[in-house]
Amino acid sequence: MTSEAQLTPIILCGGSACRGQREKEWESLAQRLGDAGLCVERSKCLDICEGPVAIVTIGEQEEVVADLRSRRKQKAMIDAVLRQKRSRLPSAVKGKKRKKAINRAKKVLADR
Secondary structure, three states: OOHHHHHOOEEEEOOHHHHHOOHHHHHHHHHHHHHOOOOEEEEOOOOOOOOOOEEEEEOOEEEEEOOOOOHHHHHHHHHHHHHOOHHHOOOEEOHHHHHHHHHHHHHHHHOO
């Protein structure tokens, strides 16, 4: 595991579509991230609404990953972060939605 992967927090969306309606999947993902030794931060809604949604850092770039309901997708995302392999990310969000989610997360974390 790279030190960068350990130090960079993974941001989990805490909006109602990610946490409220999918509480079990959200808690499962947060637990798996913690078990893998990764830092987890909770954010307000990231406006993706295909949850659970996470923002991860691979290399110098932040990636948004949606639809992390299944154990298989959660494990694939954790593996991608630990190995720092962008190609292994499941359900990566692209385009304007990605940029908007990253900006929302940065704003929320800056306000803390």
